[in-house]
Amino acid sequence: MNDPAAHDRPPLLAARGLSFSRNEEPIFGPLDFALHAGEVVLMEGDNGAGKTTLLRVLAGLLAPSQGEIFLNGEPLTLARLSPQLALLSHQGGLKHDLTALENLRFAAGLHGQRRGLSPVSALAAVGLDGFGEAPVRQLSAGQKKRVALARVLLAPVGLWLLDEPYANLDRSGIELVNRLLERHAHEGGAALITSHGAYAYTSGTPRRIALRPDPAGAESQDDSIVEHTR
Amino acid sequence: MNTLTYWFHKLGSPPTFHRIATRVEPWCLALALALGAIGLYGGFVLAPRDYQQGDAYRIIFVHVPCAWMGLFAYAFMAVNAFIALVWRIKLNEVLAMASAPVGAAFTFVTLVTGSLWGKPMWGTWWTWDARLTSELFLLFLYFGVIGLHNAIEDRRQAARAASFLALVGVVNLPIVHFSVNWWNTLHQGSTVRLFGPSKIDASMLWPLLLMALATHIWFFASVLARARAGLIELDAGKDWVRKLAQDDAS
Amino acid sequence: MRPGSTSAACAALLRRDLLLVWRRRGDALTPLLFATIVVALFPLAIGAQVQELRPIAVGVIFVATLLAGLLALDTLFRGDYEDGSLEQLVVSPHPLALLLACKIAVHWLTTALPLIALSPLLGELLFLDPALRGLLPLALLLTTPLLSLIGAVCVALTVGMQRSGMLLALLVLPLYVPVLIFGAGACNAAQMGLPYLAPLLWLAAGLVLALVLAPLACAAALRISTS
Amino acid sequence: MREFFEMGGYGSYVWASLAVFLTVMAVELWSARAQQRRQLAQVRDRMRRSAARSRNTP
Numbered sequence: 001m002n003d004p005a006a007h008d009r010p011p012l013l014a015a016r017g018l019s020f021s022r023n024e025e026p027i028f029g030p031l032d033f034a035l036h037a038g039e040v041v042l043m044e045g046d047n048g049a050g051k052t053t054l055l056r057v058l059a060g061l062l063a064p065s066q067g068e069i070f071l072n073g074e075p076l077t078l079a080r081l082s083p084q085l086a087l088l089s090h091q092g093g094l095k096h097d098l099t100a101l102e103n104l105r106f107a108a109g110l111h112g113q114r115r116g117l118s119p120v121s122a123l124a125a126v127g128l129d130g131f132g133e134a135p136v137r138q139l140s141a142g143q144k145k146r147v148a149l150a151r152v153l154l155a156p157v158g159l160w161l162l163d164e165p166y167a168n169l170d171r172s173g174i175e176l177v178n179r180l181l182e183r184h185a186h187e188g189g190a191a192l193i194t195s196h197g198a199y200a201y202t203s204g205t206p207r208r209i210a211l212r213p214d215p216a217g218a219e220s221q222d223d224s225i226v227e228h229t230r
Numbered sequence: 231m232n233t234l235t236y237w238f239h240k241l242g243s244p245p246t247f248h249r250i251a252t253r254v255e256p257w258c259l260a261l262a263l264a265l266g267a268i269g270l271y272g273g274f275v276l277a278p279r280d281y282q283q284g285d286a287y288r289i290i291f292v293h294v295p296c297a298w299m300g301l302f303a304y305a306f307m308a309v310n311a312f313i314a315l316v317w318r319i320k321l322n323e324v325l326a327m328a329s330a331p332v333g334a335a336f337t338f339v340t341l342v343t344g345s346l347w348g349k350p351m352w353g354t355w356w357t358w359d360a361r362l363t364s365e366l367f368l369l370f371l372y373f374g375v376i377g378l379h380n381a382i383e384d385r386r387q388a389a390r391a392a393s394f395l396a397l398v399g400v401v402n403l404p405i406v407h408f409s410v411n412w413w414n415t416l417h418q419g420s421t422v423r424l425f426g427p428s429k430i431d432a433s434m435l436w437p438l439l440l441m442a443l444a445t446h447i448w449f450f451a452s453v454l455a456r457a458r459a460g461l462i463e464l465d466a467g468k469d470w471v472r473k474l475a476q477d478d479a480s
Numbered sequence: 481m482r483p484g485s486t487s488a489a490c491a492a493l494l495r496r497d498l499l500l501v502w503r504r505r506g507d508a509l510t511p512l513l514f515a516t517i518v519v520a521l522f523p524l525a526i527g528a529q530v531q532e533l534r535p536i537a538v539g540v541i542f543v544a545t546l547l548a549g550l551l552a553l554d555t556l557f558r559g560d561y562e563d564g565s566l567e568q569l570v571v572s573p574h575p576l577a578l579l580l581a582c583k584i585a586v587h588w589l590t591t592a593l594p595l596i597a598l599s600p601l602l603g604e605l606l607f608l609d610p611a612l613r614g615l616l617p618l619a620l621l622l623t624t625p626l627l628s629l630i631g632a633v634c635v636a637l638t639v640g641m642q643r644s645g646m647l648l649a650l651l652v653l654p655l656y657v658p659v660l661i662f663g664a665g666a667c668n669a670a671q672m673g674l675p676y677l678a679p680l681l682w683l684a685a686g687l688v689l690a691l692v693l694a695p696l697a698c699a700a701a702l703r704i705s706t707s
Numbered sequence: 708m709r710e711f712f713e714m715g716g717y718g719s720y721v722w723a724s725l726a727v728f729l730t731v732m733a734v735e736l737w738s739a740r741a742q743q744r745r746q747l748a749q750v751r752d753r754m755r756r757s758a759a760r761s762r763n764t765p
């Protein structure tokens with residue numbers, strides 16, 4: 001439902017001239033893009049291309065070297081709070097000594113809870129009902145990723161920043177992620193996901209961002225981002 | 231941009247600062263050595279013998295300037311650390327980190343000369359005199375800053391973490407001084423004024439001030455040298471450093 | 481408390497951390513055992529006569545408590561940093577300083593409070609002057625939160641490093657000096673019959689200051705070390 | 708001249724403290740200069756390595 005009305009509201013996430021360099025080596029070049037409601041953007045790049053760094057900058061964990069980030073039209077500064085986004089990072093952010101439900105209850109306390117969703121129903125939504133009482137330590141890597149996805153699902157936020165959501169997931173896991181992304185986009189949310197796997201988000205061609213506009217003429221991707229055609 | 235900020239901005243760019251530092255440093259060094267020589271001559275030869283402490287008091291011509299320098303270096307580091315943290319200016323990070331080892335060296339000399347003076351006066355190498363104790367913990371603060379700076383790989387982040395610790399330390403210094411004084415009165419009663427001749431007359435004063443000036447100029451010479459090394463390390467990828475390396479080799 | 485409000489977040493964080501400590505309650509005992517062992521070493525080294533141990537009893541207990549707290553400090557952020565939940569705190573919509581204050585409070589509750597409860601026993605091991613039995617826990621009650629708050633700032637600076645134990649001690653100990661001086665000094669002054677209220681008031685003033693400033697400094701330090 | 712060096716019996720302490728001062732300052736400045744030379748040497752190594760790498764990759 002990519003209704004035009006979604007475009008006059010300020011984009012959920014916008015970056016202007018955003019670049020980051022560590023010890024004088026540029027990690028990702030000047031980026032300009034905007035993310036409107038209902039869009040899923042895939043960020044590709046071989047590992048080490050700065051995908052995780054960009055997500056950490058957008059989440060407000062890292063200060064960019066240049067450029068600005070706007071959440072719902074307001075500039076994001078490190079000090080200002082960023083209540084509109086949920087971050088899924090490699091480690092997942094789960095305490096291994098606690099059970100899956102305890103982790104989700106904590107996340108609900110910290111970020112709040114999406115209407116109509118509870119820790120138990122979020123766990124069911126990622127196909128883990130019945131695993132609520134199992135300590136996270138005993139879950140497999142794929143199951144841990146699903147609990148982390150349940151945490152992101154539970155957060156009442158419009159913007160998802162997912163770092164390698166498909167890692168450690170089996171076939172049904174990948175379909176689960178695609179379903180969640182589609183439902184999230186359908187409900188007016190937006191998502192920025194990083195992956196180096198080709199199978200990512202097969203339903204519809206998501207918009208792609210080149211991390212560094214390669215000087216040799218970005219034939220596949222230039223600054224004018226091709227619109228999301230779903 | 232008015233001329234002041236233009237000049238300050240210009241100085242801030244590493245290659246310019248490096249060029250200026252390279253020119254200024256030898257002169258600082260020469261001046262410091264000259265002033266130091268005169269000061270020491272004044273203190274060790276011209277100044278009269280103290281009627282109470284005899285010639286032992288001459289150690290103040292080394293001890294006191296170094297004590298002042300230890301504190302001045304920390305203040306210099308704290309100011310640069312504050313600017314570096316707030317405005318993220320590369321030059322101030324480098325200057326803050328450059329002044330830490332120099333300050334530590336001066337504090338170390340203060341402690342050693344203090345104990346060298348305590349031996350003839352009090353018969354023991356170490357006296358838990360309030361000021362010496364504060365100096366000891368100032369030295370530990372310096373080692374903390376230097377240790378933290380070396381422990382982190384990313385140079386910019388290491389400089390900012392160590393700068394933050396330096397600022398925390400600056401808040402802590404007066405508190406340490408106050409608490410050590412209170413502690414001293416608790417355990418030793420009021421101590422006789424240990425350091426310094428019974429009274430300072432003019433012939434003792436001018437060498438002392440001259441030595442203080444010499445150590446300050448020496449401090450800047452050393453900080454400039456270390457800052458140049460720090461800037462080269464930070465800008466290793468840049469071409470002004472590459473050119474510099476080639477010229478240096480030839 | 482509406483879920484998602486700051487008070488709910490703090491409550492959730494306190495509950496989670498206490499639950500975590502309860503799950504690993506065996507580990508929570510280590511600071512106690514460490515302090516007891518350190519105190520028990522002194523009579524072996526110095527001799528067990530009352531007139532030798534009593535004068536140093538207060539000092540030994542304070543240093544043992546301080547070192548036990550220092551060892552426990554490392555666990556304050558390390559677990560959260562490694563499994564990514566520290567990032568979740570930073571990204572959460574609530575003031576980071578407040579959340580860190582909650583974490584420091586739980587850390588103090590689970591490491592220092594047991595030590596204070598243990599201090600009368602440690603006092604007996606060193607023939608502590610009976611007149612001080614009431615004052616020692618009070619002085620520790622004022623000293624240990626200060627140690628935790630100041631220590632948290634330094635831990636935040638070293639959170640990214642692998643082997644930071646010794647460096648943490650080097651950073652923290654010079655900052656602990658005034659706290660140790662006033663804490664142990666108050667008890668020693670009482671032992672010598674001198675007025676001991678002034679150092680306690682200085683400690684209380686320091687504590688109030690640290691309660692406000694330390695979490696803010698800790699949040700700033702965390703942003704520096706995780707950037 | 709001799710009693711000048713004796714400094715009224717405190718000679719060893721006075722001259723020792725002067726010696727400590729001069730040596731620490733000298734070592735300190737030498738290490739500052741050495742650091743600079745080491746940094747420049749590292750830059751040269753890196754340049755040589757990158758030059759070599761670009762030569763053998765076509």
